[in-house]
Amino acid sequence: MSMNSQGRPSGTGSADSAIPETVTGNRGLQIEEPLIFEQDSPGRTGVDLPVVPAMQMRLGTVKPRARVGLPGLSEPQVVRHYTRLSQKNYSIDTGLYPLGSCTMKHNPRLNEKMARLPGFADVHPLQPESTVQGALELMNELARWLTALTGMAAVTLAPAAGAHGEMAGMMAIRAALEHRGEAGRTRVLVPESAHGTNPATAAALGFSVDPIPAGPDGRVDLDAMTAKLGPDVAGIMLTNPNTCGLFERDIRAIADAIHGAGGYFYCDGANFNAIVGRVKPADLGIDAMHINLHKTFSTPHGGGGPGSGPVVFSAALAPFVPVPYVVADAGGLRLVETAEQGTEFGRMKAFHGQMGMFVRALAYILSHGADGLWQASGDAVLNANYVMARLKDVMTPSFEGPCMHECLFDDRFLKGTGVTTLDIAKALIDEGFHPMTMYFPLVVHGALLIEPTETESKAGLDQFIMALKSLAVRATEGDVAYFQGAPRLTPRRRLDETAAARKPILRWTPPAEAALAAE
Amino acid sequence: MRYLPLTEADRHDMLAAIGVSSVDELFRDVPQAARIPGPIGGLPNFAGELEVERTLASMAGKNIAVGSVPSFVGCGAYKHHVPATVDYMVQRGEFLTAYTPYQPEISQGTLQVLFEFQTQVALLTGMDVANASMYDGATACAEAVMMANRLTRRKKAILSGGLHPHYRDTTTTDARFIGFEAVAMPPAPRGGEDLMALVDENTSCVVVQNPDVFGHVRDYTALAQMCQAKGALLIVVVTEAVSLGLLTPPGEMGADIVAAEGQSLGNALNFGGPYVGLFAVKEKYVRQMPGRLCGQTVDADGRRGFVLTLSTREQHIRREKATSNICTNAGLCALAFSIHLSLLGEEGFTRLARINHHKAVQLADRLSGVKGVELVNDSFFNEFTVTLPRDAAEVVEELAQRRILAGVPASRLFAGALKDHLILAATETTTDSDMDALTKALSEVL
Numbered sequence: 001m002s003m004n005s006q007g008r009p010s011g012t013g014s015a016d017s018a019i020p021e022t023v024t025g026n027r028g029l030q031i032e033e034p035l036i037f038e039q040d041s042p043g044r045t046g047v048d049l050p051v052v053p054a055m056q057m058r059l060g061t062v063k064p065r066a067r068v069g070l071p072g073l074s075e076p077q078v079v080r081h082y083t084r085l086s087q088k089n090y091s092i093d094t095g096l097y098p099l100g101s102c103t104m105k106h107n108p109r110l111n112e113k114m115a116r117l118p119g120f121a122d123v124h125p126l127q128p129e130s131t132v133q134g135a136l137e138l139m140n141e142l143a144r145w146l147t148a149l150t151g152m153a154a155v156t157l158a159p160a161a162g163a164h165g166e167m168a169g170m171m172a173i174r175a176a177l178e179h180r181g182e183a184g185r186t187r188v189l190v191p192e193s194a195h196g197t198n199p200a201t202a203a204a205l206g207f208s209v210d211p212i213p214a215g216p217d218g219r220v221d222l223d224a225m226t227a228k229l230g231p232d233v234a235g236i237m238l239t240n241p242n243t244c245g246l247f248e249r250d251i252r253a254i255a256d257a258i259h260g261a262g263g264y265f266y267c268d269g270a271n272f273n274a275i276v277g278r279v280k281p282a283d284l285g286i287d288a289m290h291i292n293l294h295k296t297f298s299t300p301h302g303g304g305g306p307g308s309g310p311v312v313f314s315a316a317l318a319p320f321v322p323v324p325y326v327v328a329d330a331g332g333l334r335l336v337e338t339a340e341q342g343t344e345f346g347r348m349k350a351f352h353g354q355m356g357m358f359v360r361a362l363a364y365i366l367s368h369g370a371d372g373l374w375q376a377s378g379d380a381v382l383n384a385n386y387v388m389a390r391l392k393d394v395m396t397p398s399f400e401g402p403c404m405h406e407c408l409f410d411d412r413f414l415k416g417t418g419v420t421t422l423d424i425a426k427a428l429i430d431e432g433f434h435p436m437t438m439y440f441p442l443v444v445h446g447a448l449l450i451e452p453t454e455t456e457s458k459a460g461l462d463q464f465i466m467a468l469k470s471l472a473v474r475a476t477e478g479d480v481a482y483f484q485g486a487p488r489l490t491p492r493r494r495l496d497e498t499a500a501a502r503k504p505i506l507r508w509t510p511p512a513e514a515a516l517a518a519e
Numbered sequence: 520m521r522y523l524p525l526t527e528a529d530r531h532d533m534l535a536a537i538g539v540s541s542v543d544e545l546f547r548d549v550p551q552a553a554r555i556p557g558p559i560g561g562l563p564n565f566a567g568e569l570e571v572e573r574t575l576a577s578m579a580g581k582n583i584a585v586g587s588v589p590s591f592v593g594c595g596a597y598k599h600h601v602p603a604t605v606d607y608m609v610q611r612g613e614f615l616t617a618y619t620p621y622q623p624e625i626s627q628g629t630l631q632v633l634f635e636f637q638t639q640v641a642l643l644t645g646m647d648v649a650n651a652s653m654y655d656g657a658t659a660c661a662e663a664v665m666m667a668n669r670l671t672r673r674k675k676a677i678l679s680g681g682l683h684p685h686y687r688d689t690t691t692t693d694a695r696f697i698g699f700e701a702v703a704m705p706p707a708p709r710g711g712e713d714l715m716a717l718v719d720e721n722t723s724c725v726v727v728q729n730p731d732v733f734g735h736v737r738d739y740t741a742l743a744q745m746c747q748a749k750g751a752l753l754i755v756v757v758t759e760a761v762s763l764g765l766l767t768p769p770g771e772m773g774a775d776i777v778a779a780e781g782q783s784l785g786n787a788l789n790f791g792g793p794y795v796g797l798f799a800v801k802e803k804y805v806r807q808m809p810g811r812l813c814g815q816t817v818d819a820d821g822r823r824g825f826v827l828t829l830s831t832r833e834q835h836i837r838r839e840k841a842t843s844n845i846c847t848n849a850g851l852c853a854l855a856f857s858i859h860l861s862l863l864g865e866e867g868f869t870r871l872a873r874i875n876h877h878k879a880v881q882l883a884d885r886l887s888g889v890k891g892v893e894l895v896n897d898s899f900f901n902e903f904t905v906t907l908p909r910d911a912a913e914v915v916e917e918l919a920q921r922r923i924l925a926g927v928p929a930s931r932l933f934a935g936a937l938k939d940h941l942i943l944a945a946t947e948t949t950t951d952s953d954m955d956a957l958t959k960a961l962s963e964v965l
Contacts, residue, residue, distance in 0.1 A: 036635050036861050046862035047602055049947070052873040055880055060898025062736045063767050065869075069642045072864035079604055082632075082858060086613035089620075089628035093612030106522055107616045110568050116606075116787075119579025124592040125791030126927045127583065128919045134581030135790045141578075148562055160654035160792065161847040171696050196835040203839035205696050247548035278546065283553040294847075302851030303629035304619040304811065306654070306793030322692070338934045346692030350595055350657035350685035350780070351791025359575065366571045369564035372520045374557065378542040379525050385545055386533040402537075402545045429625055434618075440835075457524035458533060485819075490624040493819040497623075500816035500828040504805065506648045507638040 040071030100437035100449025103295035111360035125351035136333035151282030152312035165290025165309025218244040235264035241404035255285025274405035277373030297361035308357035319343040379454035411446025423483035589953035590924035593944025630825035633813035645770025646799035653796025656780025667724035680704035681731025734903040743773025764872025785855030795852035809843035875901035878945035902944040
């Protein structure tokens with residue numbers, strides 16, 4: 001080994017690259033971290049609070065509780081705990097996160113900074129309206145952008161997430177039908193390629209779900225759809241662009257047909273990022289559409305929420321909105337918190353919506369402006385088509401022609417190799433990428449749905465393409481063992497999900513109690 | 520545009536690789552009439568950080584931040600001090616910018632957090648198990664009622680008049696559209712409801728809140744036993760999670776389901792959202808729970824790890840047969856809740872709860888000395904109701920003009936009723952001078 005002038009080794013050491021077993025179980029930056037409950041020292045705390053003066057409690061007949069059972073840790077231990085846990089996560093900040101229909105794009109930090117301004121973050125939902133005029137102005141401004149970008153007549157900001165927005169939209173349709181005296185319309189058409197939330201929402205509201213098959217081009221089969229129309233049809237729930245990454249070419253005819261039959265057109269706006277600023281849903285004949293602010297408008301996904309799912313409505317459905325909403329009158333802006341028009345259908349959550357997400361989304365929208373959004377949706381579609389074009393020779397695209405913001409492959413290219421879609425995904429993890437959406441949509445076999453988003457560079461895409469290509473070649477060469485053992489370089493290897501579901505362990509239990517329970 | 524990495528040269532090369540001459544060609548499936556030829560007119564174009572900050576800061580500047588004035592506003596959202604560590608950790612990109620942990624090998628951070636969160640929620644509520652969070656307390660309440668309907672195969676819920684009206688209304692909206700009965704009792708600021716008299720063989724559940732919206736704390740042990748005798752479930756709602764550091768938890772009272780709001784721990788007021796719904800149940804009900812669940816398992820090398828589990832209840836697997844249409848939870852808010860609670864620990868959490876109670880006792884005593892103010896409660900945690908000789912909404916507005924946020928007039932929550940009732944909260948953030956300012960101003964305007 002070579003030495004520098006201080007006698008310090010300057011080489012890179014042994015060429016032996018096998019991963020050694022370590023004494024601690026740690027592997028360099030991958031540090032094993034026990035549960036917080038396993039780091040307890042009674043009496044220790046990470047928050048210094050004043051001593052409570054003696055007092056006569058006013059708890060009526062309720063007894064003060066003896067013990068909660070929380071562990072005691074100091075602040076440095078807590079910081080280290082969560083830092084180490086964070087290092088076991090893949091994130092957009094880490095790298096490409098091409099989950100189809102999830103729109104994992106860059107989350108600008110400006111948006112975080114804005115949401116934390118005390119004038120937004122430290123404002124109570126029930127303080128007098130005269131003291132929150134700026135908050136109401138922000139809601140109004142976001143509503144103005146959302147209606148301008150969609151061409152729709154009205155918007156509710158109340159829903160807490162996309163699925164909650166679907167609920168709002170379908171409740172509005174039910175309310176409108178009841179208002180027309182047509183509550184007997186209880187059947188909802190849902191394409192087989194729909195997100196699971198669509199049929200779940202319709203069924204939860206008491207609608208029967210009538211699936212529409214996809215045609216050979218991956219789109220709604222218009223003849224099959226019109227054949228299902230009838231006087232009991234409440235509407236259709238259609239995702240556009242759909243989950244195959246395709247624009248529904250017949251969307252105007254679909255809208256006309258459903259309207260002609262007396263039903264409403266609900267659009268799942270999960271894929272709005274493909275067309276934002278370039279196509280207005282109002283021009284497609286849509287009556288209601290939710291917008292996932294955490295997708296199109298880049299509010300962070302946060303490891304699974306919080307989301308926000310405003311819904312835009314056509315003039316036909318505009319009277320049938322949930323409360324609250326903002327109106328302007330002589331005294332300024334105010335919230336309508338209980339039904340005033342008589343057609344509002346009720347409240348969907350406490351308070352006024354996901355304000356913290358509204359601030360972030362508006363910061364994103366103002367940063368882009370009309371020209372930036374135009375460019376962003378164009379780049380999103382360009383990136384997806386580039387990935388498809390570069391991979392079509394080694395993988396099998398499910399459908400012909402250009403895609404929108406995501407491209408869909410099926411597992412025909414794996415046929416006979418013994419390697420599955422899941423195996424490809426797990427091997428991709430070792431290459432430093434988050435896998436694409438797998439086995440969805442259900443209309444093709446072994447789906448791999450890739451959505452790169454507009455915030456990926458060409459160099460980043462090229463590296464991803466190279467990795468996928470090499471894996472596809474490796475699979476066709478029959479190296480099954482390589483795939484089945486993947487991932488190998490992660491904090492954990494494949495986890496036993498069957499065991500987890502068979503005998504669920506959903507919480508930590510103190511060792512003494514656990515031992516007692518085992519007896 | 521600062522968020523877009525593609526250069527014009529990249530775009531040119533990529534179009535060539537695809538074999539088209541323009542991006543517009545990629546949109547050829549869009550009906551021609553619906554294609555907008557260029558950026559939408561009448562809207563501003565891109566803006567730099569500085570310009571965006573100015574626009575938004577100007578809106579923020581028009582609001583009175585709770586922390587800048589004496590504030591006594593509660594009713595389901597509470598101002599607490601959040602340690603600096605919480606927001607610093609929450610903003611780590613690996614937490615902030617991750618998706619739902621569907622790939623467990625590279626999501627052990629989020630998954631372990633959820634497992635610890637579920638345990639913390641179970642401990643706080645005194646229940647067996649908890650899920651990985653809901654949108655907020657109100658939606659958790661509505662989901663709890665629907666879960667009780669599934670479990671009992673009955674379709675009538677009794678909602679106490681002490682339930683927060685937003686929780687009540689969220690539940691009645693679902694009742695209307697999903698098709699069950701929700702019998703909402705009139706507001707009972709002085710208690711005295713006989714909920715048991717309403718329970719019959721069609722009743723799936725009774726929903727009570729503790730402390731209730733007027734601040735009263737009650738022992739629901741007897742109600743739980745009576746519900747059980749009639750085959751109905753007891754759902755206990757908690758809107759102030761800090762109260763669980765002092766009060767006998769719902770689980771010990773015999774609650775079947777607890778639906779709670781977790782905002783008080785780790786989360787800012789945010790003008791009402793995003794917050795974090797807590798949902799905890801008895802173990803035997805776990806397979807009828809809505810929402811995500813994280814469970815412990817082992818990996819291929821036999822090491823402990825965590826995964827999302829029992830997902831056969833959920834919409835992405837079960838579609839129209841799912842227990843709920845819920846897809847997201849409130850992951851990042853749950854993380855903030857969990858970090859705050861980890862910092863507090865047993866010692867800090869129980870002390871924090873006692874400080875809150877002490878502040879409220881002080882405030883109640885001070886206000887009782889103000890002419891015309893009558894304390895309604897004989898029991899409370901950190902919030903209580905008083906009656907005023909005048910319309911409380913007007914008084915609150917007048918005090919707001921003096922930069923004091925005096926509480927929530929009950930009429931705002933109860934559609935104009937209870938005009939003389941004012942609900943006030945005190946927390947560890949309430950100072951003696953805040954109380955001085957309030958009592959002085961009140962004695963001047965009453």
